[in-house]
Amino acid sequence: MTAINQNYMELQGSYLFSEIAKRRTKFIQENPNAEIISLGIGDVTRGLPDAVLNAMHSAVDELAQPVTFRGYGPEQGYDFLIQAIIENDYKALGIDIAANEVFVSDGSKCDVGNIQEIFSQDAIVAVQDPVYPVYVDTNVMAGRSGKYNQETKRYDNIVYLECTAENNFKPSLPDRKVDLIYLCYPNNPTGMTLTKEELKVWVDYARENSCLILFDSAYEAFITEKDVPHSIYEIEGAKEVAIEFRSFSKTAGFTGVRCAYTVVPRELKGTDADGNTVLINDLWNRRHTTKFNGVSYVTQRGAAAIYSTEGKEQIKSLVEYYMTNAAIIRDGLASLGLEVFGGVNAPYIWLKTPKGMDSWSFFDKLLSEANIVGTPGVGFGQSGQGYFRLTAFGSRENTEKAVERIRKLSL
Numbered sequence: 001m002t003a004i005n006q007n008y009m010e011l012q013g014s015y016l017f018s019e020i021a022k023r024r025t026k027f028i029q030e031n032p033n034a035e036i037i038s039l040g041i042g043d044v045t046r047g048l049p050d051a052v053l054n055a056m057h058s059a060v061d062e063l064a065q066p067v068t069f070r071g072y073g074p075e076q077g078y079d080f081l082i083q084a085i086i087e088n089d090y091k092a093l094g095i096d097i098a099a100n101e102v103f104v105s106d107g108s109k110c111d112v113g114n115i116q117e118i119f120s121q122d123a124i125v126a127v128q129d130p131v132y133p134v135y136v137d138t139n140v141m142a143g144r145s146g147k148y149n150q151e152t153k154r155y156d157n158i159v160y161l162e163c164t165a166e167n168n169f170k171p172s173l174p175d176r177k178v179d180l181i182y183l184c185y186p187n188n189p190t191g192m193t194l195t196k197e198e199l200k201v202w203v204d205y206a207r208e209n210s211c212l213i214l215f216d217s218a219y220e221a222f223i224t225e226k227d228v229p230h231s232i233y234e235i236e237g238a239k240e241v242a243i244e245f246r247s248f249s250k251t252a253g254f255t256g257v258r259c260a261y262t263v264v265p266r267e268l269k270g271t272d273a274d275g276n277t278v279l280i281n282d283l284w285n286r287r288h289t290t291k292f293n294g295v296s297y298v299t300q301r302g303a304a305a306i307y308s309t310e311g312k313e314q315i316k317s318l319v320e321y322y323m324t325n326a327a328i329i330r331d332g333l334a335s336l337g338l339e340v341f342g343g344v345n346a347p348y349i350w351l352k353t354p355k356g357m358d359s360w361s362f363f364d365k366l367l368s369e370a371n372i373v374g375t376p377g378v379g380f381g382q383s384g385q386g387y388f389r390l391t392a393f394g395s396r397e398n399t400e401k402a403v404e405r406i407r408k409l410s411l
């Protein structure tokens, strides 16, 4: 038999959202008449904006004719999309990003998962806890995590930066030398943010301690408050120490269509085993061109349409729709005396489970008594125990119904 990658044996259970889907399916099989409301995985429910649809339809038509047909495109993305990204997401904020620093891809999940492979096997990784599980699991697969400790329920070699109500979900700086720090803002799962000053502490730390920040900003479009930075590059010096990940998934309904991008500044440097300086951008480019053939032309035309005048308006109302849902959940649960966080600059509401229930018990209660699927906080890490996440991505009707059903529970 073929020997397998032993690192995979260190993975714990199944991927969080697959586990939730499994439990949901089992419940439906046993209760075929239950009317389930899914506020678990952050999957959008509105259709694609018209501007996107129109652009995609035209792009499909172009593919019908030899003169306008497109085969393989540039692996890094078409220039029309890269220029739209640079102009709207960066120049508008006074940030200079060059075309060869943007890499269009089929999703931030893939990029935040794949990025680790260009770094040393010995790199020490720090993650927020609770954390989007992809950061941890991909480092486990790569053999960087060390052993899983059954008592602490954490990996020996991963540095966990706790984010709980006690520190207002703002992690402290690592207490030992780390090489890679995954930061996610607006945060998944807590929905919380950092101010510019708070983010500057991390950038300064990374500059002083030669580490790299992997900044997942997939929920940037949901920021509503003024002092919350939209890009880590708003902080001086961040281009020397940070890679930024952005996604069209949640903003424009692309969870199924698939399109995202990653910014890898040319300033970012690493060293090889002989002490030579290497540009991280060159390595990512090498990886991207070797392992990826680019996002489809049709999809990139759709993504570029988000930046048109009508596209921007449509995205704005889409974001407003979901953030109204967030307010409905937040206010509804708070009125029941539950402690709720997030939901102001992010489409996630993070709540303390009532009566100190553990996260999975609350999941079962919500599913069996209210037929609502949410996400148990502990699935994101030990610091998430006793918390629970609901998403604002449902329909308005289901969101209102879910709050009403929760109101009727004895909590």
Ligand code: MLT
Residues within 6 Å of the ligand: 040, 041, 042, 043, 109, 188
């Ligand atoms: C989530 O629910 O955390 C996200 O939808 C997962 C993802 O974007 O992969």
